[in-house]
Amino acid sequence: MATGSVQGAVSGQMQLVVFRLAGELYGVDIQQVREIIRVPEVTRVPRTPDFVEGVINLRGSVIPVLDLRKRFRLPAGEADRERRIVVVEMGEQTLGVIVDAVSEVLRLDQDRIEPPSPYIVNVDSQYITGIARLEDRLIILLDLNKVLSAGEREELERLEEPEQDGRN
C-alpha cells in the first residue's frame, strides 16, 4: 500500500492535510506535517538550488524553506495572502514547504485511494502515492519525504557555482 501513509487511529483510515498548488489539490499524511504557518520574512541563502527560497526563523530555530511550485517546475505563483508554509519533519531535519493555500484536514478511508495514474497529474509520479476520489474533487497524495529526500538532498548538497554574468 501507499508508502508513507500511516494507519490512522481507525484502521483503514488516514488523515490528510490538503493544500492547493497551481490549481490542483494535494494531500499529505498528517503524520509528516509538524505545523502550518504563514509565510514570514524569508532570508535568501547564496548558492542554493532555485527551489530553495531561503531560511526562516521558526521559534528560534533556523530552517530552510522550499518552494514546492519551483520544485515541481510549475509556473511561479504570486505572493498571496493565502500562501502557507507546511513545516515537515524528516528524521532529524525540519523543513518548510511553501504551498498556495492549505484548505483542510481530511479523514479518508483507505479504500478511496486509487493508484496513481500518469494521465491525471502533472507532477512526477514517483512522489505520488495515490489519488483520492471524493464526490466533487480529486486529491493527489504526495509523499513529502520522497519529494524532499533523495532528489532534494542531492540538489541541496550540489552547490551552485556563482553565475558569471556571461563573462568568463
Added chain:
Amino acid sequence: MGGIELSPEELELFLTESTEMVDTMEELLVTLETEGGSEAVAAIFRAAHTLKGGAATAGMENIARLTHALESLLDLVRSGERAVDADLVDALLEAVDVLRRCLAAVKEDGTDESVDVGGLAARLEALAQEPPGGTPGLSGRADGPSGQAAPASQGSTGTAAGEPVQEASRKDGSGKDESGKLARLSGQVAEGERVFRFIVDVEPDAAMPSIRLYQALMVFEEHGRVLQSNPTVKEIEETTADHTRLEALVVTAENPQDVQAALAEVSHLRQVSWEAVGGPSDKPDEGAGRGPAPGPAGAGGAPSRQGAGSSGPGRKPPGSGGDGPAAPSAAPMADTIRVSVRVLDRLMNLVGELVIDRTRLARLGHVDLQLQELQEELELVSGHLSRITAELQDTIMQARMVPLETLFRKFPRMVRDLARRLGKDVRFEILGEDTELDRAVIEQISDPLVHLIRNAVDHGLEPPQDRVAAGKSAQGLVRLSAYHQENNIYIEVADDGRGIDAERVKRTAVARGLLTADEAQQLHPAEALELLFLPGFSTAGQVTDVSGRGVGLDVVKKNIERVNGTVSIQSDPGRGTRFIIRLPLTLAIVQALLVNIRGTMFAVPLDSIVEILLVGGERVRMANGWPMVPVRDQVIPLVNPGDVWGAAFAAAWREDASNPVVVLRSGAGPLALAVDRLIGEQEIVIKTIDGMGGQVPGISGASILGDGSVALILDVTGFTKEVRRLGTAFRGHGGHFEKSA
C-alpha cells in the same frame, strides 16, 4: 556471559565511574614515575580495586581479570617488594590502555569479551614474580630486566602456596571447564588458613536478594577463597529466581569474625553465621562433602575466577574493601555534560521569571489601558525581560564551561611515552588547568594541542647530550599553561629547547616555492616564523612517526581558526619556542557587524574584521587582473560578494560615491569586502541552519535578529578561501567592479 544484568542506567554509571578510575590511574601512574610516593601507589591500588569490584559485579570478566592482576602487582609495589621502574610503569600504562579498550567495548556492545587481556595479564603476573630488581628506587630505569621474563619460579615474592592451581584458573580465565577443580582445591588450604562454612540470610523484603548474596560472595573472595557455594555464582547470574540464603565454604587466613564484620558493608543482610569446618589439617573435601550439593561439576569453582588469585588472603589490609580513591572526578568528554544543581536551579528560576513576563504581556491584550499606561507597562516588561534574558544567557554559558583539566589530564601520559621513546628527559609542567572554556571549544583544540606538545618534545627539545653541550640541563622543560585575559582564553605550549632559526625557515619556504628569495629577504624574523603555518611547510629534517606525518602546523592553525581562535609563535633561538593560542570564551555568542547585501542581512564576526572603510568608487585599480583598493600605504584586493555568491548577492558599486567596505582578516592577508549598507554592531547568538550546515561556502550559520528575521553569519575563513579558489575565474574581468562600458 553477564554477571548481574545491568539496566542501561547502571551500565552508564558503571562506564562513567570506571572511566574516571582509569583516568585517575593513568594520571597517578605518570606522577608515580616522575615523583614517586607511596601515596600514589596506594591511590592507584584503590582505583584498581574499586574498578575490579565494579567490573566483577557487572560481569565484565576481562576488566576484573586485568584489574586483579594489576592489584596483585601494585600490592607488591606497595609493600616495597617490587621497585618502580620504567618497565613496570610501561606495563601498568599498557594495562590502562587495555582497560580503556575494554570500557569502549562495553560501551559498544555491553561486554568486554572481545578484548584480549590474556597476554597482558600474564605479563603483569610475570612482572609480579620477577625478582626485585635492586633496591626499591623510584625512577626511570629503562634497561632493567625485561618484563617479559618467563613466569619465574613461584614464591620468590612471597606469594602463598597453591599458586599453580590458581595460575591455571587464571589462564583459562573464564571459570568454564573446571571439572576436577574441586579435587585440586583439596590441596589448597595453606598454612595459617582455615575453612569455615558461612550462612548468609538476606532480609525477606530486600529488593534484590540475589545481588546481596553476590556481594557477599565478593566479600568472601576478598578475604579468602570460596571453595563452594550454594547458590553458585553461575546460579545467581543465570537464574531469575531470587535466592535469599547463601551457604559458602570459605578458606581464609583471617578471623571469621573479621570476615563477618566485613560483610556488614553489604546492605540488607539479615543474619550471618559461621562455623569452622575442621582445622587447617582437615581435608576440605570433608567439608565439601557436608556442604550443600553443588551445581554441575565446575560450577562450584566459578567464584574463584573473580580471582581468589595470587593475592594471598593475609596480605590485604583490613580497610581495603570498597573504599574509592579520593581522586578528583572529572567528566569524561562524552556527549553529556555535568551541570551543577545550582546552575540548574538558577535556570529554572529564570524560566519562571520569563513565564511571569509572558503572563504580563498576555494581560496587556485584554485589559483596557490608555496608550500612556500601555507604554509604561510595556517598558517595565521589556526592561525585566532584557534583564532575565541576559542572566539566562550568562547561566547557560556558564553551564557550557568545562575546566581545561578534562583535556589536559591526558597529556602527561602522552609526554611521558613520547619522551621515553625518543630517549629524552622531559619535565612536563601544567599551569592553569582549572581555567574554564566552552565545551565545544575544548573539543576542537584537543588535536592542535596534541600536535603542538608533540612538536615541542620531538622537535623543540634537543637530545640530552646536545643540551648538555649547550650548557643547559639535560632535562628539557615543556610547559602547558592556560589563562584568562579579557574575553579570551590563552593557552601556551612552551619549551626550553633549541628554538626556531628564522633564516632556516626562510630558506625552507623559498625552497618549497612558498615565496621568492627577495620576498624572504624582506621578512622580519617574527614574520618568518609565521611561514611555518603555511600549508606544505615542515622544518623537521627527519620524518619520525611522532610529528612528521605530513600533518603540519597549517592544520593546527586551521583547527584553531575554526573556533575563531588564533595561534602565534615566539621563538628565541637557543632558548626555546612558545606557541600562543588565543581562543574566544565561547562559541555560541559573538560580537558581529551587521551588513546588508542586496536586501539580505549578514553578520560578520568582529574579531575577523580589520577595519571598516568608505572607498570612493573611482579609487579601484586593477592590478594583475584583480580590483584593488588603496588603503593608506598598501593596496588590498577587493571582492564583491556577487563574485562568490552570484549576481543575486552582488553589492552595488557606485563609481561616483563612497562605498562601504569591510576589510576582513584572512590567512592570506587582508581582503576588502564590498557591501551595500553598514547596519551596526551587535551581539549575535550563533545558530546552525537545519540541514544546511557548512554547505554554503562562506556561510557558517545564522542568527535571529531583534525583529525575528534571520541574518546569515559570514564564515570569513571559508569565504576568503572560496575567493582564492574562484580567483582565477575572475582574474582579468574584475568581477562586479568592471565598468559595464
